[in-house]
Amino acid sequence: MSIAFVREREGGEAFEDLPDRPISPHTNFVTREGLAQIEAEVKRLQAEASGLNPDDKASIARVSRDLHYWTARLGTAQLVERVEGDTVHFGTTVSLLREDGSRQTFRIVGEDEADPAKGSISYVAPLARALTGKNIGDVVEVNGHEAEITDIR
Structure with a gap:
């Protein structure tokens, strides 16, 4: 078998180039609870990133990808307050x-x-x-x- 089929790329792990998580084309409406979940996930990932071993390329790639996604979602979040009434809408x-x-x-x-x-x-x-x-x-x-x-x- 040719070595081209078994050797990893120069510089290391296949994990380094994880694809981005797809971001929905829809408006990022969130409830208060949803906004709190996104904020908590960003904080959790920031804390995890600061404690990673620099040699753990797979974890760095995963956390970076997820932090990019959740930071983008936080930046586009549009809080929708619950409106009381008899009609079905967001948050009901x-x-x-x-x-x-x-x-x-x-x-x-x-x-x-x-x-x-x-x-x-x-x-x-x-x-x-x-x-x-x-x-x-x-x-x-x-x-x-x-x-x-x-x-x-």
Whole structure:
């Protein structure tokens, strides 16, 4: 086998050129909690970076990449305050009754804080887009399935 296929590049590790984390083209709307999460992640990564061994190229590359991402997200974050009312919008918690009788409750949040397993979805998700501007009793259709809004908090 040719050595060209087994040798690492000059200067070291393959980790040095980790690709950037993709940044969403959507506006970076955040809740207060989402902004706090981003700020905490930037602080955590800054602390981690200051304690890294200069010879640990893989960790330096990972932390640098992640710090670049979260710093960019912090710089573009647009805080959206929760507005009280009967209409679904960014930051509201919505309860649905699905056509199969199941119930689901989730909060509409920013992209970086969305975690469907924990009950939050991104405002750019198809369901969130379908619900935005709707009221209790309205029925929305997403991916061929209907759901009725039963509560908005």
